[in-house]
Amino acid sequence: MQKILVARPIFPDVIERLKQYFDVDWNNGDALPADELARRLADKDGALTAGDPIGAAELAAAPKLRVVANMAVGYNNFDMAAFNAANVLGTNTPDVLNETTADFGWALMMATARRITESEHFLRAGKWQKWAYDMMLGADVYGSTLGIVGMGRIGQAIARRAKGFNMRVVYHNRSRVAPEIEAELNAEYRTKEALLREADHVVLVLPYTPENHHTIGAAEFALMKPTATLTNIARGGIVDDAALAEALRERRIAAAGLDVFEGEPSVHPALLTVPNVVLTPHIASASEATRRAMANLAADNLIAALGAGPRAGRPPNPINSAVMGKTRS
Incomplete structure (x- = not known):
């Protein structure tokens, strides 16, 4: 099975859903320090993040990584120039919030x-x-x-x-x-x-x-x-x-x-x-229904981008769709 990292605590039922398709490494604790994040990404094909910084160093440390799904609309935690250079897809979760x-x-x-x-x-x-x-x-x-x-x-x-x-x-x-x-x-x-x-x-x-x-x-x-x-x-x-x-x-x-x-x-x-x-502590989208929708949409993006599920190859919310189908560099 392809391997993914879920870098933050999310709803356990979403984790169970991801386990239908992937070998899931779940960080169900505090945000990972940069060195630990890079270590746990090293052998992963995909990742689900919620604001975790992903840049050139993290991508270089994870040569198999093909997609990072952000559980947010904003993606300023992604270095998109580095994503594009490495042909790594980023996705986000607009509209549901x-x-x-x-x-x-x-x-x-x-x-x-x-x-x-x-x-x-x-x-x-x-x-x-x-x-x-x-x-x-x-x-x-x-x-x-x-x-x-x-x-x-x-x-x-x-x-x-x-x-x-x-x-x-x-x-x-x-x-x-x-x-x-x-x-x-x-x-x-x-x-x-x-x-x-x-x-x-x-x-x-x-x-x-x-x-x-x-x-x-x-x-x-x-x-x-x-x-x-x-x-x-x-x-x-x-x-x-x-x-x-x-x-x-x-x-x-x-x-x-x-x-x-x-x-x-x-x-x-x-x-x-x-x-x-x-x-207030960054809670504008914090209703249970909306946070569940965000988590599931991030999962949808990750599943589809890694070629699984009913939308295989067609993630709902690609940020840099131009890299889709390209070989990881």
């Missing part, structure tokens, strides 16, 4: 706007002694302007939800979406700078690339309204976390909600000291 992630983006945005975390800490600390007209004043969501940076599948799902809140929607994207999508979403295209000036609530839903590193930093915070909020459900590194902490401390923006961080699971220490931020 769109609605769950959009729901969470809204939850995080609303918690940020209405100071939910801050007010809970206030209550738990025993500071709520009386009613006051100015206690925990937040920002309205209904009838405000929503700015979406990244109008892909999840960005569009977020925009659809804005209709129920009677929000004006402006968006920025690498390229404009089709006119019929703009009409459906009642969304207006803006440059990034114009969006930041106009929006009451900015939500980031763009992929991480080297070009997008620190897309939002000190200069961008200077453009935003002092009453505005920022929500990041995209990827760490898109926001300059140090500059964000400073902007929050100095009240240059009102508040932020973050599900992703630079260098996660580490969090910039300054973000832990400001009250006007809601922090």
Whole structure:
């Protein structure tokens, strides 16, 4: 049987499914250090990962490896230049998490706007002694302007939800979406700078690339309204976390909600000291149904790419399909 590595804990029934086709080496513990990951990949034909960094060194150490299936939409943990050079296929799991992630983006945005975390800490600390007209004043969501940076599948799902809140929607994207999508979403295209000036609530839903590193930093915070909020459900590194902490401390923006961080699971220490931020541990897609769908789709990709199952040779979500059918180099 072909050998695969499952590099992270996932649902045991998905492991049993993979065992129907492969000899499975399952790491059902903490993330593997780089040297251990390379060692366990050495004799594998395929791998299923969830954010584990795979680059030229890991590929060179695994001469039989032909496919790595990422249990995520984003794949910035893959060095795609190295994948292409080695003729190794990478796959991801888009679409199955769109609605769950959009729901969470809204939850995080609303918690940020209405100071939910801050007010809970206030209550738990025993500071709520009386009613006051100015206690925990937040920002309205209904009838405000929503700015979406990244109008892909999840960005569009977020925009659809804005209709129920009677929000004006402006968006920025690498390229404009089709006119019929703009009409459906009642969304207006803006440059990034114009969006930041106009929006009451900015939500980031763009992929991480080297070009997008620190897309939002000190200069961008200077453009935003002092009453505005920022929500990041995209990827760490898109926001300059140090500059964000400073902007929050100095009240240059009102508040932020973050599900992703630079260098996660580490969090910039300054973000832990400001009250006007809601922090969650990268859980935007974390409903049981969605995580199961992601795991099964990653398994589908791996099974098909290694020539097994009903879709043999036709994985649902290849990232670099040009390498399919090529000999491993």
